[in-house]
Amino acid sequence: MPRLPFFLLLFTGLLHSAAGQATLPGVDFTAQETVVDFETRNTIARGNARLAYRGVVLLADEITYHSPTHHAVARGNIRIQQGERLMLADEVHYHLREETFAITNLRVGEGSVYLAADQATGGPAAITLTDATVSYNRPGRFAPTLKAASLVYHEDGTITTTRARVGIGLFQPLPLPSFIQKLDQPVFSNLSGNIGYRSSLGAYLSAGLQIPIRPGLQLGAEAGIYSERGLMAGPTGSYSFGDPTRGAEGSLNSGYIRDLGDRLTDILGNPVPKGRGFIQWEHRQRLANRLTLHGQLNYWSDSEIVRDFRFREFASVQTPDTWLEATHAGRNHVLSLFSRFQPNRYHQVQQRLPELRFDLLPMDLGLGLHQRAQASAAVLRED
Secondary structure, three states: OOOOOHHHHHHHHHHHHHHHHOOOOOOEEEOOEEEEEOOOOEEEEEEEEEEEEOOEEEEEEEEEEEOOOOEEEEEEEEEEEEOOEEEEEEEEEEEOOOOEEEEEEEEEEEOOEEEEEEEEEEOOOEEEEEEEEEEEOOOOOOOEEEEEEEEEEEOOOEEEEEEEEEEEOOEEEEEEEEEEEEOOOOOOEEEEEEEEEEOOOEEEEEEEEEEEEEOOEEEEEEEEEEOOOEEEEEEEEEEEEEEOOEEEEEEEEEEEEEOOOOOOEOOOOOEOOOEEEEEEEEEEEEOOOOEEEEEEEEEEOOOOHHHHHOHHHHOOOOOOOEEEEEEEEOOOEEEEEEEEEOOOOOOOOEEEEEEEEEEEEEEEEEOOEEEEEEEEEEEEEEO
8 A cells, every 4th residue: 555645644634633723512513515724723614504503594505614712614505504494695794602693684583473674793692693584474575573673582582673674565654663572473453444325424444553662561542533523543552561469551542622513512511622632541559469450541632532532442331431540459358449430521420439348259159058247437528
């Protein structure tokens, strides 16, 4: 068997040494063709190049790896696999030791949501996208879309944005100062609409929309245009926070209109004013294991505002009620503090300012005897 010349043995040893120093321990770096540049200490992999390290797999036409800094640059048909997440890009700079990367022209698919950005930087915990676009369902002219100057995509699927706008397709008219939401949740929640005709209102078209601002908080607005009356609009919202043992939830609806139609009179026979509006707020909260707080506010500018513009709601609530109650439920008793207020002057309501009530629940004493008790003290006012 012929022996290799000494210089060939030396060259082969240097080649293996350079290849061994090219990667960190635990890195899998393969390709159809590998070239080592001893002057720059770069290892250039071409043809189905693959670099895998700590759960991140980088696939590209070409990957250049600089051994002293452990910095990889990928170009051409790039795919980044991180768990179940697949990212596409035009160019990637990957710092293996810090486990961070910089990406040009990023595209990400997460379930039915599609993300795209001009630039992206970050690591396994979070990715910051610059000039980002989020399309829900699939990109298209009628797809719900969010655009943001900066968007952070967290490992748990939550996104946070700054200077964002939402809309449909290429049209994003609604600004969002801040936005925090799970990516698998819809960007438009509580979307509603109604169209029809009534002799007192004319032809009408109404629509409502709420947008998640942060987990558990949705804010939006509802607006309706009536050919015989004008435009009614107002903010809406809903919220929930905490857990079943200590938390709260509630909702807000409102509307205001400069009524240009035939307003007639209220239930007291007084003329209905041009400026008309309403506020409806409900709140439910568990303060402790046995302590709860419930309340609602119903402000109507006149007795006919809900009947005229929310006739479906008026069928179930014709007299607005505003109250607040705190309740402590013991093992065999209930202690409550209840207040009823009257923000509307056209209905007669007995106000409680407040009422403290104690109820001893029925209890079997044996021998056919039962006991129960009730006591209350109230400040009442009837106008």
